[in-house]
Amino acid sequence: MKGFGKAVLGKPGFVDLLVMAVIILVVFPLALDIFRLNLMGKYLTFAYCAVGLVMLWGYGGILSLGQGIFFGIGGYCMAMFLKLEASDPVSTAHQTTPGIPDFMDWNQVTQLPLFWEPFHSFIFTLFAIVVIPALTAYVIGVSMFKRRVSGVYFSIITQAIAAIVTILVVGQQGFTGGINGITDLKTLHGWDINTDSAKYILYFVNGVLLILSVILGKVVLSTKLGRLLLALRDKEDRVRFSGYDVSSYKVFVFCLAAVVSSVGGAMFTLQVGFMSPSIIGIVPSIEMVIFAAVGGRMSLVGAVYGALLVNYGKTAFSETFPTLWLFFMGFLFVGVVMMFPEGLSGLYKTYVEPRQRRWMMKVKGGKGIPEQLNENARV
Amino acid sequence: MDGYSLSDLFSILVMQGFSGLSLFSVLLLMALGLAIIFGQMGVINMAHGEFMTIGAYTIYMTSRFTERHFPSFMPYYFIVAILASFLIAFFVGYLLEFLLIRHLYKRPLDTLLATWGLSLILQQVFRSFFGAREVSATLPDWLMGAWKPTPDIDIPLNGLFVMAMSMLVTAMVGLFLFKSKWGLKVRATTQNRVMASAVGINTKMVDRVTFAIGCGIAGVAGACFTTIASTGPTSGSLYIVDTFLVVVFGGTASLFGTIASAFTIAQAQSILTFFLTNAMGKVVTLLTIIAILMMRPEGLLRSKVRR
Numbered sequence: 001m002k003g004f005g006k007a008v009l010g011k012p013g014f015v016d017l018l019v020m021a022v023i024i025l026v027v028f029p030l031a032l033d034i035f036r037l038n039l040m041g042k043y044l045t046f047a048y049c050a051v052g053l054v055m056l057w058g059y060g061g062i063l064s065l066g067q068g069i070f071f072g073i074g075g076y077c078m079a080m081f082l083k084l085e086a087s088d089p090v091s092t093a094h095q096t097t098p099g100i101p102d103f104m105d106w107n108q109v110t111q112l113p114l115f116w117e118p119f120h121s122f123i124f125t126l127f128a129i130v131v132i133p134a135l136t137a138y139v140i141g142v143s144m145f146k147r148r149v150s151g152v153y154f155s156i157i158t159q160a161i162a163a164i165v166t167i168l169v170v171g172q173q174g175f176t177g178g179i180n181g182i183t184d185l186k187t188l189h190g191w192d193i194n195t196d197s198a199k200y201i202l203y204f205v206n207g208v209l210l211i212l213s214v215i216l217g218k219v220v221l222s223t224k225l226g227r228l229l230l231a232l233r234d235k236e237d238r239v240r241f242s243g244y245d246v247s248s249y250k251v252f253v254f255c256l257a258a259v260v261s262s263v264g265g266a267m268f269t270l271q272v273g274f275m276s277p278s279i280i281g282i283v284p285s286i287e288m289v290i291f292a293a294v295g296g297r298m299s300l301v302g303a304v305y306g307a308l309l310v311n312y313g314k315t316a317f318s319e320t321f322p323t324l325w326l327f328f329m330g331f332l333f334v335g336v337v338m339m340f341p342e343g344l345s346g347l348y349k350t351y352v353e354p355r356q357r358r359w360m361m362k363v364k365g366g367k368g369i370p371e372q373l374n375e376n377a378r379v
Numbered sequence: 380m381d382g383y384s385l386s387d388l389f390s391i392l393v394m395q396g397f398s399g400l401s402l403f404s405v406l407l408l409m410a411l412g413l414a415i416i417f418g419q420m421g422v423i424n425m426a427h428g429e430f431m432t433i434g435a436y437t438i439y440m441t442s443r444f445t446e447r448h449f450p451s452f453m454p455y456y457f458i459v460a461i462l463a464s465f466l467i468a469f470f471v472g473y474l475l476e477f478l479l480i481r482h483l484y485k486r487p488l489d490t491l492l493a494t495w496g497l498s499l500i501l502q503q504v505f506r507s508f509f510g511a512r513e514v515s516a517t518l519p520d521w522l523m524g525a526w527k528p529t530p531d532i533d534i535p536l537n538g539l540f541v542m543a544m545s546m547l548v549t550a551m552v553g554l555f556l557f558k559s560k561w562g563l564k565v566r567a568t569t570q571n572r573v574m575a576s577a578v579g580i581n582t583k584m585v586d587r588v589t590f591a592i593g594c595g596i597a598g599v600a601g602a603c604f605t606t607i608a609s610t611g612p613t614s615g616s617l618y619i620v621d622t623f624l625v626v627v628f629g630g631t632a633s634l635f636g637t638i639a640s641a642f643t644i645a646q647a648q649s650i651l652t653f654f655l656t657n658a659m660g661k662v663v664t665l666l667t668i669i670a671i672l673m674m675r676p677e678g679l680l681r682s683k684v685r686r
Contacts, residue, residue, distance in 0.1 A: 063488045144673065152488065155423070157672065163665065167658045326500070330497065330499035330500035330503065333496020337486075
């Protein structure tokens with residue numbers, strides 16, 4: 001736990017983390033009704049992807065346009081488990097083949113496909129949510145990074161993979177629920193997930209897991225690995241010539257980002273009650289990048305705010321001005337990249353922090369955080 | 380494969396092969412522009428599909444205009460309209476390079492995001508101007524109908540036209556790059572930017588013109604596209620992933636590689652589509668491409684420039 005203490009406690013970044021935790025776990029539940037809170041919970045599940053992208057893109061310089069795939073893996077694993085529980089032989093007695101999910105029955109599938117079988121077990125499902133994305137990312141990562149596919153090439157290929165996965169999921173309607181996805185999810189081990197109390201509990205589980213993911217990210221990035229990632233983002237060849245196996249570091253961070261996204265996907269399914277291909281394709285995947293970009297690509301905490309803000313904006317805009325939403329999103333992409341490449345956290349660092357430091361100097365009588373240390377410490 | 384006699388199979392192969400050729404033509408035109416831009420500036424233009432849509436809507440507008448005001452000009456308007464779609468896409472590209480892209484040359488990944496934003500904006504602009512419904516231009520009579528070499532084989536004339544068009548444009552791009560003075564500058568900049576500017580080439584201007592020409596070619600792709608399908612605000616984005624793969628697969632900065640990879644991808648897709656389902660044909664093609672790319676990350680033909 002030495003690394004944990006060093007990375008999290010006692011650093012200026014700790015305050016940011018604490019503020020975020022208070023906002024998520026105290027302010028939101030007190031200020032919002034259950035409907036809005038559930039919505040916030042949904043936005044927070046996208047924050048997992050943004051957190052993963054900060055590690056992957058902000059630090060590693062690897063822009064994956066396919067994070068939706070991993071979000072989808074987690075989401076679909078959870079949805080498959082919940083769907084199997086919802087389609088017990090009693091409640092599906094009216095079907096041609098009782099005991100299989102309804103969409104399979106509609107698509108003339110008469111037997112549960114083999115890859116669905118293990119999802120009867122909750123333990124296996126939890127295991128799958130972590131292991132499958134890690135394996136997928138490992139395979140993709142090894143085959144690309146070992147071959148030194150990087151930069152724009154990597155982005156394009158991950159985007160193509162996202163396209164393939166979406167086409168597959170939509171096309172194999174009998175096995176995946178097609179374009180509608182997996183819907184009508186009701187219970188988790190007999191616990192109704194659609195009641196208000198369940199929604200509260202799931203929100204808190206989600207929030208805690210997200211904060212844990214951010215802490216995990218902070219720990220990982222504060223180690224030597226984090227510094228190596230930065231180094232290889234800026235001058236990959238020099239890191240390689242210094243004797244480091246660059247591709248392994250890239251593979252590791254890609255897998256880590258994948259697992260974090262997948263957990264987010266699973267929480268999405270639990271809170272929203274369905275999973276569909278519209279959340280995993282090219283467009284949502286690239287939107288996840290903008291969450292990270294708005295929050296600040298170098299700030300894990302910022303990514304969470306970015307995801308909240310953009311998604312909130314999306315809901316608010318599409319409720320009142322549906323046609324303006326795409327304009328807003330478009331200008332957000334252009335504006336963030338052109339004017340605020342460091343996102344919200346960059347603005348915070350330039351405008352708020354110096355004041356804060358001056359204020360602390362005044363309070364403590366000249367014993368504020370020295371500028372130099374502060375810059376280095378922030379993860 | 381039973382049920383098909385040998386001559387049936389042959390006709391299917393010819394017709395699917397031909398529809399593959401139409402797809403090839405559109406992909407090639409799209410990829411040409413993207414490949415020159417990517418080869419020279421290392422920038423991936425996510426809004427490239429929208430430039431194609433600009434071209435397609437230009438054709439639609441000119442066809443409406445001609446129909447209303449100069450009906451007698453109908454048989455010929457298409458040629459003028461293709462020129463117009465090149466020019467309009469060219470100028471929009473020129474403007475955008477000036478306003479946006481040139482600030483981002485040093486950050487290729489950021490360009491990707493910014494141009495994605497641009498494509499969202501453009502799509503919404505199309506939607507507000509032309510409506511969400513798909514429109515199609517009235518084609519001149521000589522583009523309608525089909526050529527029947529045997530009773531079983533139907534080859535649509537518009538497909539032939541699109542093919543001829545893309546061959547023509549490719550040849551012109553080849554001439555431009557390898558025979559003209561501007562092309563010399565473009566190639567010099569692509570190979571070694573610093574040395575090129577040291578010998579007095581205005582590389583910024585070359586960048587701008589190259590970008591605009593790439594967009595213009597996408598406009599022509601859009602013009603061809605209208606002859607085989609109807610145009611909607613998101614038509615261009617349907618092709619964008621395929622186009623990227625064509626460029627990456629072909630190897631950058633290689634005209635011939637782009638042609639070869641556009642051909643392979645289009646043919647594989649349209650022939651597989653017939654024997655498998657539509658979705659599976661596409662999945663198999665894309666997966667194969669990605670697998671090949673993993674073995675040869677530089678694409679089919681690598682450029683011989685030392686980095």
